[in-house]
Amino acid sequence: MSTYQRLQRAFARTGIALDYRDGIYHVRDGQAEAHILLPESLPLEDKAVRQLLAFAAVKRPDGHHAVCRACATPDFHPGTVAPVGSVVATPADFVIPAAIGTDINCSVRLLTTGARLDQLAPHKERLVGLLTASLLNNGRDVPVTTRAFRALFDEGPQAFVDRLGSDGIWAHTDTARLHAELDQCVGLANFGGSSRYAPDAYLQERHAVFRDPCLGTVGSGNHFVELQVVEEVLDRHAAYRAGLHAGDVVVMIHSGSRDVGFYVGQAWMDRAKAEWPRRLKHPASGLYGLSGPLAHEYLQAMGVAARYAWANRVVLGELVRKDLEQVIGASGSCLVVDVPHNVVLQENGMNIHRKGATPANEGDFALIPGSMGDASYLVTGLGSADWLWSCSHGAGRSMRRQAMRAMRPDAAGAAEQSWQCVTLREERRIEEAPHAYKPIGPVIDAQESAGLLRAAVRLKPWVTFKA
Template identity: 60%
Template sequence: MSSFLRLQKRLSRLGIHTTYDHAVYRFHRASDGAHAQLLLPEALPLEEKAVLQLLDFAAVHLPEHPGKVLSARATPDFHPGSIAPVGSIVATSADMVIPAAIGTDINCGMRLIATGLQMKQLLPHVASLKQVLKALLLEDQRDLPVTPQAMWALFDQGLDAWLAALPAAGLWQHADRARMQAELAHILDADKIQADSRYAPEAFFEQRAILRPASLGTVGSGNHFVEIQVVDEILQRHWAYASGLKLGEVVIMVHTGSRDVGFYVGQRWQDKAKAAWPATEKYPTSGLFALAGSSAAEYLLAMGGAARYAWANRISITELVRAGLRQVLGSDHSRVVVDVSHNVVLQEQGMNIHRKGATPAHAGKLALIPGSMGDYSFVVAGLGHPDWLWSCSHGAGRSVRRQAMRQHNASEHNGLPFECITLKPERLREEAPQAYKAVKPVIAAQQAAGLLEPVARLKPWFTFKA
């Protein structure tokens, strides 16, 4: 019996009708009418828990309110999450949001920095560069002062106002402010986000001349990383030329989010959604709660503050890397190629589109899809496929959970060579390459379905994990 037939049989016992055609699973649950689609080659693993999580989100509603889920989709990096499945996209009506569909890692996203250097130019300096970046990224040897005024500017006005208000001290003293301002244009969808300092942590506004937020400029744990890569193959010359990527160029991929600010906002608003449930109604069996009307609008402002902090965090990490390049090489001519989010609600096409571990893939816009640290990563161009909610995957997706990976030997790996620089040995097991799906079929399935066009393939060189 094929894996699909076994899955179909198991789900049927739960009242879920399942079909599979041209790499697309279609699920329908009779009990609540929930339905969803998943793009996934049959050769890649699929867990029943992830399907149930996706259908639970597709079924979210509010008593006596017209707001509802309009569409639920999932990309090939699909796997179970703590609440929401990773690799899922849920579109709701414009006046409804589901805070748990984003969770606490708000605006976790990817940034790609091109160094303008060929690998052979860095090789003589690589040992020094590893040492310097390890100190800056992992050993807390960073100096990132901000002021309360800068944080008010970030939440109430935006990234440009935050940059303008940063003090001329610490890391910012030698940063190229004009370049930083110009690079804001490479942050996708920042213009769709609004925020308000009323919903930000009060600690940012203490009446002190200088603040040093503990999480600013930090990578974070889990699957977050800073990886030094090399452009291994150009797959679409027009897009590669337009983005300035060159064969053999060293690039740096940053994967991190809003850290403690996202946790603060995400947890508070999941609790608010639960507390707002009508006292006369039973809690939904899924434990999932939505917000509507003015409460939904407030959530979007709170989420927007965390999203802006995530962008500020990636900007800070960029400048730490640049400081390291200057220290080792004496100069830095790097530039940001793109910064794209994958844990955020964006108002598009008259809907609220929730992407949990999924990336916007609008026509003519770049996206980043990393593999594991022992597999290739890809720069892709979105094709804007409406059936898949203008989205693509945010990575290859886990195939083995972290708990199970703690029993594995990280050296047992058949993919590309990899080097992980970390202060925590458990990261070598939890995030080992065999914990993830192969990225090639994930990319191929989305290309065949018309979600994206691969632009460049990036080969890992060495990876920093906190």
């Protein structure tokens, strides 16, 4: 009996029909169906399948199905409530806050440095020292007025940039460049907002300047700031558009909305649960939807956290630019793309919920990080409607953090590796070790074969900073 047949029988025993054709698992139970793009060489996890089918089966309180289509990308694995790597479309008047959770607008941002590896390598020790102080040792100076935060939440990123001062990090910031880079931020212009959904601390007028303890911080878990080297150009036209050449050093930033996202996400998950009619049995999945005006309100509140997440990555990028300038002088650093993977975006008349999946509309850049020891990719989206105009947001975990914590780092292997992990917490080095993740190669290949994307540039890790 083949591995697939054993898997098929195991799922059948629990009421799930499974079929595998052309690299795609088709799964269904009595309530819903979904499609999972996954190479046969990578594991299909029972818990993740059940979470995806529960996500696809979400109903309105009147009992009608609220999900138009559900699918998953090859980084598919279990999440807290909804599985990571899932994409679900609902009508424009319906949202599922718990599907996004609290890490709202967790995104990946890619900056060029204007320098090549042979220019930076002789200065590596000094650069790592500066970045460690800025990114991990609280050595940042990020003064922001409550007026600027209010502008961010009420008016948007452009108004925020207009109201930045000239002290601290902003003394080193080219605001004209920040304005120009807004167009490279996928989905950013589509986020609404209103300061009434923001935490009070960001709005109190008595704080002329609010030194937010979270703004410009990496965050825990799989978040990082990584110096990478362009290892290979796979699509020269796309690489030219991105301004990338073999040997260039780039900066990849993976971070989200920090405490603001937790505040907004938890409040609206609680609200969705509270709105469930008392006479009805609660869904076992814990996925509650919001309809009509409440759905619109959620999108506005989510937009507050999404805009904040963008500002957080901007600050992280400017900290890196400042330290690079100290080492090699002024450079032609520019933003290649900033792309989200934990938001609801209104596209094609629907609300597209992406939980650990990335927009991949035709012609748009997307970023797919590997582990901190594996390659990452800049790709071009092909706009596949079958996969809800999406692609994976990374390689996807192959081992849970709980299992990784029982292991110890390989000191001998660490001495031989070509990349370096800088962290103040040894457990990060263990939890995020390369073998905790799926190999990136099959993940990229599967999506190219299925017509989701075209690989443009392969990036290899050089130095990774993890909080």
